Amino acid sequence: MDTPTLLTHLETHDTALTLPRGGALRWDDADLHRHAHANDAEGYALLGLAPAARTWQRARVLLQILAASQARLDARERATAARVARVLSLGLPPAHVITVLLALRRLRANHKHTTRAALRFVLEHPDADALIAARRPALLDCFEHALGTATARGCARRIAAGETASDYLRRRLLRFLTEPAAVSAAVPARVRALYTTDHQARHTATAALAGHDPVLPLDAARERPATITATNRGxxxxxxxxxxxxxxxxxxxxxxxxxxxxxxxxxxxxxxxxxxxxxxxxxxxxxxxxxxxxxxxxxxxxxxxxxxxxxxxxxxxxxxxxxxxxxxxxxxxxxxxxxxxxxxxxxxxxxxxxxxxxxxxxxxxxxxxxxxxxxxxxxxxxxxxxxxxxxxxxxxxxxxxxxxxxxxxxxxxxxxxxxxRAGAPWLRAALHARLDALDRQADGLTTGLAA
Structure with missing residues (x-):
C-alpha cells in the first residue's frame, strides 16, 4: 500500500457517495479503496482514523471494510476492523452512516460482520430513537437487509406479540447485539418503531436532526485564533x-x-x-x-x-x-x-x-x-x-x-x-493508540446510556 499517496487522498478528496434512485452506487475512487484494503486490510482500516481524513473518505473506509469478505483475515485483523467500524459508525454524521448502510444493501453485501454493524447502528446507536423517527424508511431498509426481509419481519411480529427474549429472537436478532441491558431493553421498542408510521414524529425528529453532529468526535478541536501572532502557535x-x-x-x-x-x-x-x-x-x-x-x-x-x-x-x-x-x-x-x-x-x-x-x-x-x-x-x-x-x-x-x-x-x-519503510510499524502503532482512545470514548457513551 502506498501510504503517503493514500493518506493524501484521504485528506483531500471529499466527493460524496451517492445513491441515485434505481441506479448504481456512485463511488469515484472505489478501485483505490478496494486495492488498499486487499493489500493490507488492517492498515487500511486504521488509516480511516488518521487525523485530517475527510468525512466522506472515512465513510468510504467504513463501506469498504463492511462490504469486503473477512475470510482471509485472522482474528486480530477482524477485531481491528470491527472496532474501527464501531468507532466510525459513532464518529461519522448519522446521515453518512445511513448512506453507507443503504449502499451495502445496493451492493448486496450480507456478511456476518456487515449484519452486526448495521443492526448495532439501527438499534443501539445513542440517538437511535430520534434517527428512527427521522429516517424510518431508510433504517427499515437497512434492518431488513441486515437480517433478510422474512427474518426481520418475523422478529417484528414476535416483538409486536410481546416476545422479548424468545429462542427465535436470540438466534435471529439478539445474538448480533452486544450492548448493555439498558440499551438492549430499548431494542423491542425500536423494532416496533421501525414498523410504525408516525408522520408528525418524523417531521419533528427530522427538524431536530438537521445538522446533527456525530456522538463521538473523531478529531480533537483545534485552536484557531482570530489573529495569528508569533506566540499563539502552540x-x-x-x-x-x-x-x-x-x-x-x-x-x-x-x-x-x-x-x-x-x-x-x-x-x-x-x-x-x-x-x-x-x-x-x-x-x-x-x-x-x-x-x-x-x-x-x-x-x-x-x-x-x-x-x-x-x-x-x-x-x-x-x-x-x-x-x-x-x-x-x-x-x-x-x-x-x-x-x-x-x-x-x-x-x-x-x-x-x-x-x-x-x-x-x-x-x-x-x-x-x-x-x-x-x-x-x-x-x-x-x-x-x-x-x-x-x-x-x-x-x-x-x-x-x-x-x-x-x-x-x-x-x-x-x-x-x-x-x-521504518515508519510502517510506527504509523500502525500510532493509529492503534488512536483507536484505543476512541474505543474507550465509545465505551463511555454506552456506559452513559446504561446508567
Whole structure:
C-alpha cells in the first residue's frame, strides 16, 4: 500500500457517495479503496482514523471494510476492523452512516460482520430513537437487509406479540447485539418503531436532526485564533519566542522541557533514523510581528522529533536556531544529511532558496540516478495555514506539506514517517493508540446510556 499517496487522498478528496434512485452506487475512487484494503486490510482500516481524513473518505473506509469478505483475515485483523467500524459508525454524521448502510444493501453485501454493524447502528446507536423517527424508511431498509426481509419481519411480529427474549429472537436478532441491558431493553421498542408510521414524529425528529453532529468526535478541536501572532502557535513555539526575545531563561527552559515532553508523549517511539535539514537562514527569523514565528515552529518540530526518534541527525543550514543568518543552501544540507545513512530526510524550511536557486531541485532529481533511494520530504514552515507557497517551492517534485501550529504535528508526523519503510510499524502503532482512545470514548457513551 502506498501510504503517503493514500493518506493524501484521504485528506483531500471529499466527493460524496451517492445513491441515485434505481441506479448504481456512485463511488469515484472505489478501485483505490478496494486495492488498499486487499493489500493490507488492517492498515487500511486504521488509516480511516488518521487525523485530517475527510468525512466522506472515512465513510468510504467504513463501506469498504463492511462490504469486503473477512475470510482471509485472522482474528486480530477482524477485531481491528470491527472496532474501527464501531468507532466510525459513532464518529461519522448519522446521515453518512445511513448512506453507507443503504449502499451495502445496493451492493448486496450480507456478511456476518456487515449484519452486526448495521443492526448495532439501527438499534443501539445513542440517538437511535430520534434517527428512527427521522429516517424510518431508510433504517427499515437497512434492518431488513441486515437480517433478510422474512427474518426481520418475523422478529417484528414476535416483538409486536410481546416476545422479548424468545429462542427465535436470540438466534435471529439478539445474538448480533452486544450492548448493555439498558440499551438492549430499548431494542423491542425500536423494532416496533421501525414498523410504525408516525408522520408528525418524523417531521419533528427530522427538524431536530438537521445538522446533527456525530456522538463521538473523531478529531480533537483545534485552536484557531482570530489573529495569528508569533506566540499563539502552540506552547512550545510560544515559549521559544519568549526565550529568543530575552525572557527569563531559567523559568522558560523549565517550561520548555515540560511542553516538549507533553507533546512528544502523544506519539509512539520511532525506531529508525531521521536526518533533519533545518533552515536557519536569515529569512527564517522574520521581522516585525512575525519575528521568530517560523524558526520557533521549526525548532519545536526538531525538539519533538528528538524525543520521538531513536536517532535524530540535525543539519543546520545558514546559521543556527539562536542566531539565524545568511542565505539558504538546502541542496548541500540534503547531501550532508544523506551521509548519516538515515531512513528519512526531512527538509524544514520557509522555502526561500536564495543561494543557488533551483539547486535543490537538481540535486533531488539526480539522487535516483546516483542509486540513492532514501526518501526526502519537504516540510514548509508557515506563518498561517493560508500562506501563498507559489514562490516558495524550491523542489516541486518533492512530497511537501506545510505546518504552522503545534497541533499540525499530529498530521505531519504520520505523513513524514509514512514515506519510509521504518515508519510502517510506527504509523500502525500510532493509529492503534488512536483507536484505543476512541474505543474507550465509545465505551463511555454506552456506559452513559446504561446508567
Amino acid at each position: 506552547d512550545i513555539a510560544a515559549t521559544l519566542v519568549h526565550l529568543y526575545r530575552g525572557g527569563p531563561a531559567e523559568e522558560l527552559y523549565v517550561a520548555l522541557g515540560r511542553c516538549v515532553g507533553a507533546a512528544a508523549a502523544a506519539f509512539p517511539r520511532f525506531d529508525g533514523t531521521v536526518a533533519l535539514v533545518l533552515d536557519a537562514s536569515a529569512s527564517m527569523r522574520g521581522y516585525g510581528d512575525r519575528e521568530w514565528a517560523l524558526l520557533s515552529q521549526a525548532a519545536a518540530l526538531r525538539m519533538v522529533l528528538s524525543q520521538v526518534c531513536a536517532r535524530l541527525e540535525v543539519v543546520e543550514v545558514g546559521g543556527d536556531e539562536r542566531a539565524p543568518r545568511g542565505a539558504t543552501d538546502l541542496a548541500t544540507g540534503v547531501l550532508d544529511a544523506l551521509g548519516a545513512d538515515p531512513d528519512l530526510v526531512a527538509v524544514v524550511s520557509d522555502g526561500y532558496e536564495n543561494l543557488f536557486p533551483g539547486d535543490l531541485a537538481r540535486v533531488v532529481a539526480s539522487l535516483p540516478r546516483a542509486g540513492v533511494a532514501t526518501p526526502v520530504v519537504f516540510c514548509h514552515a508557515l506563518f498561517t495555514g493560508s500562506d501563498d507557497l507559489r514562490p516558495r517551492r524550491p523542489a516541486p517534485s518533492l512530497p511537501q506539506r506545510g505546518f504552522w501550529h503545534q497541533d499540525d504535528f499530529a498530521e505531519l508526523l504520520p505523513w513524514m514517517f509514512g514515506h519510509c
